[in-house]
Amino acid sequence: MAGAKKHGTTQKPSQPPQLKAKTHVPGKSSTKKSSKKPSTTAAIKNDPFARQLNYKPNIDYNRNVVIRIKDITSLSFGTASGILKLTSLNGFLFFLATNIFTSLLTYVVLVGFKNKGTDYFVSPFNDVFVNDVGRYLASYLMMWCLFYALVST
Amino acid sequence: MAAVPELLLDPAIKIWVLLPISIVMVLVGILRNNVTTLFLSPKRTVPNVRLLKEQQHLGLLRTYRRNHHVFISQSDFDEKFDLFKKEYEFDNLMRHYVADPEKLQKLKENPNDFNTVMSDLSSGDMMMQMLKGNLANYIPQTVIMYWVNFFYKNYIVMKLPFNLTNNFKSMLQSSMNMIDLDASYVSAISWYFVNLMGLSSIYALVLNDNEMVTQITQQTTQQQQPAPPTAGGPTVDQLFNSELEGFKITDIKSCFTTIHDRVLEKYQ
Numbered sequence: 001m002a003g004a005k006k007h008g009t010t011q012k013p014s015q016p017p018q019l020k021a022k023t024h025v026p027g028k029s030s031t032k033k034s035s036k037k038p039s040t041t042a043a044i045k046n047d048p049f050a051r052q053l054n055y056k057p058n059i060d061y062n063r064n065v066v067i068r069i070k071d072i073t074s075l076s077f078g079t080a081s082g083i084l085k086l087t088s089l090n091g092f093l094f095f096l097a098t099n100i101f102t103s104l105l106t107y108v109v110l111v112g113f114k115n116k117g118t119d120y121f122v123s124p125f126n127d128v129f130v131n132d133v134g135r136y137l138a139s140y141l142m143m144w145c146l147f148y149a150l151v152s153t
Numbered sequence: 154m155a156a157v158p159e160l161l162l163d164p165a166i167k168i169w170v171l172l173p174i175s176i177v178m179v180l181v182g183i184l185r186n187n188v189t190t191l192f193l194s195p196k197r198t199v200p201n202v203r204l205l206k207e208q209q210h211l212g213l214l215r216t217y218r219r220n221h222h223v224f225i226s227q228s229d230f231d232e233k234f235d236l237f238k239k240e241y242e243f244d245n246l247m248r249h250y251v252a253d254p255e256k257l258q259k260l261k262e263n264p265n266d267f268n269t270v271m272s273d274l275s276s277g278d279m280m281m282q283m284l285k286g287n288l289a290n291y292i293p294q295t296v297i298m299y300w301v302n303f304f305y306k307n308y309i310v311m312k313l314p315f316n317l318t319n320n321f322k323s324m325l326q327s328s329m330n331m332i333d334l335d336a337s338y339v340s341a342i343s344w345y346f347v348n349l350m351g352l353s354s355i356y357a358l359v360l361n362d363n364e365m366v367t368q369i370t371q372q373t374t375q376q377q378q379p380a381p382p383t384a385g386g387p388t389v390d391q392l393f394n395s396e397l398e399g400f401k402i403t404d405i406k407s408c409f410t411t412i413h414d415r416v417l418e419k420y421q
Contacts, residue, residue: 141351142352
């Protein structure tokens with residue numbers, strides 16, 4: 001199992017955010033193991049025990065990495081739009097654009113094209129793009145209002 | 154954008170109103186976090202031993218049932234089931250709770266009485282914990298809101314960068330009787346509300362603890378101790394019986410049946 005996984009076996013604390021493989025279980029002998037390559041045998045394909053087993057701490061860690069990145073970016077883009085004095089619809093469009101852009105960039109940089117998102121997240125699209133949009137909008141709105149008020153008066 | 158704004162705001166307002174409210178809210182959030190960790194974690198009282206025992210025995214049964222594929226065959230499973238059945242029989246079970254044989258006999262005749270034995274063990278400290286959690290959440294909110302209303306009443310504080318309909322006027326411009334004023338000019342209490350929603354990201358970054366933040370912002374207290382049985386609930390006997398019943402009808406699917414395929418696949 002350790003040989004099959006390229007990521008997640010070594011995580012140094014000083015490194016920039018890096019995702020941990022979803023299935024990495026140190027020191028735990030599991031009865032359910034899966035090969036990374038798509039299995040060829042039909043017997044394996046329909047076998048429920050050949051499915052991936054998720055390791056919750058790693059999943060949580062990955063989700064928190066994404067949340068942290070999006071927290072910081074939504075706050076700073078809120079500041080930017082306040083300083084740019086964007087008003088009404090422009091501001092919300094700016095939020096939408098920057099949010100999608102950040103999500104895309106997060107996905108490309110952290111997951112990349114070689115790996116599947118499902119190696120790191122339970123539902124990659126939801127975890128990277130959709131979840132907690134309300135929270136980021138609220139943070140963006142707060143910084144936008146604050147800096148708009150600071151700049152314009 | 155009009156060259157001349159319809160309302161000129163004093164630049165000192167932003168320094169003496171907007172920033173203080175934000176700073177106070179961030180600090181109170183951090184304080185609340187610390188208070189919650191201080192008051193709620195170490196005061197974990199020792200739960201009732203009988204209750205804990207019972208919960209863990211039930212948990213054991215459930216775990217075996219959930220992981221039924223570790224059994225090699227049906228006969229292996231049946232063997233375990235017989236063992237459990239013997240162990241959690243009524244007599245055997247009651248012996249853990251009631252030492253007096255006379256009382257035991259009485260209980261056998263009327264098993265529903267057993268609830269009364271258990272129910273007076275219901276803990277008052279769990280209520281206390283929940284009360285404390287709720288207080289830690291609601292008191293700061295109320296205090297800050299009162300403070301904002303008391304200090305910064307009756308004047309416009311900021312202009313929001315987006316337009317709002319006039320329906321918002323009653324909420325965001327309360328106690329200001331200016332009918333023609335644009336709704337995007339708002340009073341201090343609306344800045345408080347914007348902060349209330351937007352600060353969760355800041356908390357997450359400052360406290361570096363996402364779990365705690367969701368707990369703070371969503372204002373939910375989790376129940377971690379097993380709930381004591383209430384008077385109307387099922388008796389312990391019934392609980393174990395239903396669990397055993399479920400255990401019995403479990404469909405065994407051993408994970409060892411296809412193990413050769415998987416091993417071969419792995420070392421191909």
